[in-house]
Amino acid sequence: MNAINRNEQQALSRAILEIDVNNHPGVMSHVVGLFSRRARNVEGILCLPVGDGRQSRIWLLVNDDLRLPQMIRQVEKLEDVTAVRRHPPEHAVFSNLEAFFRA
Amino acid sequence: MTETLTGAQITVRLLERQGITTVAGIPGGAILPIYDALGQSTTIHHVLARHEQGAGFMAQGMARASGRPAVCLASSGPGATNLLTAIADAKLDSIPLVAITGQVPKAMIGTDAFQEVDTYGLSIPITKHNFLVSSVEELLEVIPAAFRIAASGRPGPVLVDIPKDVQSQAIEVSEWPEPGSAAPVAAANIAAISEAAAMINSAERPLLYLGGGVVHSGAADLAVTLAEKANLPTVMTLMALGAMPVDHPLSLGMLGMHGARATNLALDECDLLIAIGARFDDRATGKVAQFCRNARIIHIDIDRAELDKIKTAHIGITADVSEALGQLLPQVAASPRETWRDRIGELQQQFPVVVDGGDDPLSHFGLIRTVAACLDDSAIIATDVGQHQMWVAQYYPLRRARQWLTSGGLGTMGFGVPAAIGAALAEPGRTVVCFTGDGSILMNIQELVTAAEENVNVKIVLMNNATLGLVHQQQTLFYGERLFASQFKAMPDFVAVARGFGIQAVDLDRAANPCAALLDAIARPGPCLIHVSIDAEQKVYPMVPPGAANHEMIGH
Numbered sequence: 001m002n003a004i005n006r007n008e009q010q011a012l013s014r015a016i017l018e019i020d021v022n023n024h025p026g027v028m029s030h031v032v033g034l035f036s037r038r039a040r041n042v043e044g045i046l047c048l049p050v051g052d053g054r055q056s057r058i059w060l061l062v063n064d065d066l067r068l069p070q071m072i073r074q075v076e077k078l079e080d081v082t083a084v085r086r087h088p089p090e091h092a093v094f095s096n097l098e099a100f101f102r103a
Numbered sequence: 104m105t106e107t108l109t110g111a112q113i114t115v116r117l118l119e120r121q122g123i124t125t126v127a128g129i130p131g132g133a134i135l136p137i138y139d140a141l142g143q144s145t146t147i148h149h150v151l152a153r154h155e156q157g158a159g160f161m162a163q164g165m166a167r168a169s170g171r172p173a174v175c176l177a178s179s180g181p182g183a184t185n186l187l188t189a190i191a192d193a194k195l196d197s198i199p200l201v202a203i204t205g206q207v208p209k210a211m212i213g214t215d216a217f218q219e220v221d222t223y224g225l226s227i228p229i230t231k232h233n234f235l236v237s238s239v240e241e242l243l244e245v246i247p248a249a250f251r252i253a254a255s256g257r258p259g260p261v262l263v264d265i266p267k268d269v270q271s272q273a274i275e276v277s278e279w280p281e282p283g284s285a286a287p288v289a290a291a292n293i294a295a296i297s298e299a300a301a302m303i304n305s306a307e308r309p310l311l312y313l314g315g316g317v318v319h320s321g322a323a324d325l326a327v328t329l330a331e332k333a334n335l336p337t338v339m340t341l342m343a344l345g346a347m348p349v350d351h352p353l354s355l356g357m358l359g360m361h362g363a364r365a366t367n368l369a370l371d372e373c374d375l376l377i378a379i380g381a382r383f384d385d386r387a388t389g390k391v392a393q394f395c396r397n398a399r400i401i402h403i404d405i406d407r408a409e410l411d412k413i414k415t416a417h418i419g420i421t422a423d424v425s426e427a428l429g430q431l432l433p434q435v436a437a438s439p440r441e442t443w444r445d446r447i448g449e450l451q452q453q454f455p456v457v458v459d460g461g462d463d464p465l466s467h468f469g470l471i472r473t474v475a476a477c478l479d480d481s482a483i484i485a486t487d488v489g490q491h492q493m494w495v496a497q498y499y500p501l502r503r504a505r506q507w508l509t510s511g512g513l514g515t516m517g518f519g520v521p522a523a524i525g526a527a528l529a530e531p532g533r534t535v536v537c538f539t540g541d542g543s544i545l546m547n548i549q550e551l552v553t554a555a556e557e558n559v560n561v562k563i564v565l566m567n568n569a570t571l572g573l574v575h576q577q578q579t580l581f582y583g584e585r586l587f588a589s590q591f592k593a594m595p596d597f598v599a600v601a602r603g604f605g606i607q608a609v610d611l612d613r614a615a616n617p618c619a620a621l622l623d624a625i626a627r628p629g630p631c632l633i634h635v636s637i638d639a640e641q642k643v644y645p646m647v648p649p650g651a652a653n654h655e656m657i658g659h
Contacts, residue, residue, distance in 0.1 A: 026223060026235065033227050073408035079232040079252060 014043065014089035015064040017072065022080040023049050023056040031058055031081070034074050038067075044094050055082070059093050105277040110239040111136035111270040112143075114203070117246040119146050121282045123174050125528050127152050127161035127521075131178025133218060134205025136270035138176075150528060150557060153549035155182050157521040159189020160547065163198050164525020167508045168483055170321070172199035172253040173525070179205045180218030183264070184225065188515060191229040193260040195512025196342060197319060199253035200260035202226075208268040209237065222264045231259030239272045243280050250283030257406040258319055288405060291422030291430055299377075299401045299418045300434035303333060306375035308443045310395075311335040312358070315342030315511065316380015316404060322425040323504035326379060327351065329432055334440040335377065336447050338366055340387050341496055342511045343380070348502035355447070359387035360647045361493045365450040367653040370395050372446070378402045380424045383413035384512070393652035403427045457659035458498070459641060464617045467491070467566060467637045471498045473618060474536060474564055477625045483508060483526045483535045487519030487543030490572035493643040495538045517546030520563060524550060527559035534560055534625065541567040541591065548600070554630040555605035562625050563601075563632045568639040569594050576642050580657070581649070590639075601632035608632040 021027045028047065035042050044061030062068065076084050087093075108116065114137055118126070127150040130138040141149055152158035155177040165173035177186045183204040193200040207216040223235040232252045234245045242265070249261040303309055311330050317323055323346040330337045330353045337347050338358040347354045355366040367389075370376070376398040381387070388394040391413055402409075402416035403424055410419035420427055460466025464473040471494060484499055485508040486492040492509060501507050508526055510518035523537035544565055554561055568575075574589040601608035607624070611633060614620035624631045644658025 026227070026233075029224065029227055037228050070408065070412055077406070077408055 013064045015062055015068060016087040016089060016091045016093065017060040017062060017075070018085040018087060019058040019060065019075060019081055020050075020083040021056050021058055022082070023054055024080070027056070027080045028058065030078050031060075031075060034071065034078075035062065038071070040067075040071070046093065046097075061089075061094050064089070105275050107273050107275050109136060109140065109271055109273045110242055110265065111140040113239065113242050113276060114246060114265065114270070115140040115144050115147065116279070117242065118174060119144060120279060121172075121247075121250050123147060125150060125165060126174040126176055127158040127525065128176025129153075129155050129158060129178065129182060130176075131182045131205065131218070133179035133207055133267045134176060134182070134203075134265075134270070136267060137203070137205065137265070150524075150553065152521065152553055154547065155185035156189050156517065157547050157550040157553065159186045159200070159202065160192070160518055160521035161525035161528065161550075161553075162200055162202075163189060163193055163518075164485065164508060164522035164527075165529040166193075166198050166200055167522065168505055168526035168529045170319070170505065172201050172250050172258075173529070174201045174203065176203050177205070178218065179207055179222065180220045182218075183222040184220060187225060187229060188513075190226060190260045190262065192510055192513040192515045192518065194229050194231065196510065197258050197315060198260065199258035201249045201253055202260060202262045204262065204264050205270070206235070206264045206266040209266045210268070212266065222262070226262045229260070230262045233262040233264070235264045236266070236269050239269050239274050242269070243276070247280045247283035251286060252283075254283070254285040256286070256288060257316070288423045288426070289421070291403075291420050291427045293430070295418055295420045296427065296430045297434060299403075299420065300431055302375060302399065302401060302418060303335075303377065304436045304438070308373045308446070309333070309335055309375040309377060310370060310373040310398075311337040312340075312376055312378045312381050313337060313343040313346050314340045314379065314381025316424050317343050317346045318504045320380060320405070320423055320425045321504070322380070322428055323347070325425060325428040325432065329428055329435060332432065332437050333435045334438055334444060336369060336444065338362070338370065340381055340384065340511070341509060344496060345501040345503050345506040349500050350502070357496055359389065359653065361497060361643050361645070362653075363456050364454040364645050364656050365447070367647070367656060368450050368454065369447050371397075371654040373398045376400045378404075378416075379428065380404055382409045388413065389647045389651060389653035393654070456497075457644075464621060465611060465635060465637070467494050467641055468498055470564065470566065470635055470637070471495055471538070473621055474625070475500050477622050478534060478536065480506065481533050482506070483523075483530065483533050485509065485519050485523040485526060485535060485537040487537070487539040488514045488516045489540045489543055490568070490576065490641070490643050491538050491540045491543075491566040493573075497643075516543040519543060520547050520554070520561075521550045523561045523563070524554050524557065524559050527561050528557065531560070534562065536625070537561060537563045539563055539565050540572060541565065541569060541594065541597070542571045544597070545595075551601060551604035551606055551630070551632070558629050560628055561630045563630070565597055565632060565634045566637050567594075567597065567634060568637045568641070570639045572639070573643070575639060580642075580646075597632065597634050606630040606632060608634065611635045
């Protein structure tokens, strides 16, 4: 799905979402399902527990377009999401991982 | 007092504590512990549906008629998958529903066990929230939370999947949680309300656009008061019908695909659209770019994600619409708005609503009006989905919020009969009429025997044109009259079928005096099927062709 070629990928602008969630099975499905069911790709996902492990933080690398604010509002509505913060694409969280993702 | 109770007993006790007195469902292996506990309850009446989808729509009927969350139950696997359509329907129409499903024991999850399906995964996109309960202790949190979530903010369905071992395990319970109820909503932005009031006061051609949120919020009276004070002509979505009495001088009835021509033209001319608890559905707006193209927009909704989703609002207000209307009212100036109201009168004169068949109870229009003449406003009017639904929406004099139960967003054929049964169970003092078609009724006809068993006061008016009417209509109009798969070659004897299921039935086609026969059938207590043949060539008019703008209607 969402077949777009590499050139198109490069041309798209990106955004990074930082999402605080309750840590239990199914939360990831709730979050990424909102994107996939609208035929939107999630380009990168990072998730680890924070603090005592009752909360997790999900970092998503997504395409930025006019529909993104609507997507963020939908994410905010999820019962297990406690906060959503939006960052510019140059945020360090994914770029520091590039060494692990060389083809 | 400390009691030792199983998960099943805890679940039933929590339902009792929620004030639940009627549930609908079908038992099966993975939910038998809960059924065993339910059988011991002295306050909960279980209605045994004949298909889980029927149980889901019965719960919807209860919730839609009462405004309170209602409960349906199903076993794992096919029981759960059969519920899904009713749950999705509740999601699209924002109906508070708590669906409880049995699941195979935890140790067997993921093994492709008998009647195992990923109910949790399947229900994610069609619920407001869902739970897979992993311990008996969790039930004490999850069940009240399910009711809280279903009722809070924009209502919706919540699914609770409970593995069989969680139902069977016992723990000591010494303290019970408070029943779950709607959480308070943040207050509307005061400055935005004042700005909206100023915009209304300075508008020359404002229109009030009411959606289902007005009904959910119990704001119908406030909306009518606002309309009257500021002389705001008012349109309603399919979901909001009844919020303003359709014969109110300010009512322009339903907007959109099958709204009156004058109504859609008025929208095209308005300079301010005040959307209250409405979501700019495509059936209401037609081609969005052309919808109210000269208007500024005030949009008030409890769900922030609805603001700017389809149309960017000039003023967007996230609030419970009751509260927002209450704040708006004193700031909105009384205004006669004669020029605009005269203009709307002109449009209505120029494009009057045309009805075919007049008062003949054997025509679609006459039948609907004759049924209405037999009833007062206390009656509940449910429909299935299709031509009959649109005709009832156009012609039935709906005058009360929660009088009207219809599948709006999902448009589910098969909704009508079980939803009507649910409404009758929730409101036993009322007569419930279900308008249906020969296509729709067959999609949940098994629930006629549930209607007989419960002896509910449901009158099913079957408008039989031996076709899938809306498909027939679209094929005729937009597919070169190539009718395919829309005409039934074999037709059951519905009167005999109804009697076979144990309910009374009358065939108006054969009645010497159809009006008298109809009145008699409606007046007699208990379930009854009223069969009428109607003309398959009748169309739902006027109509906005798919993809067209609302002012480009076809048909009278």
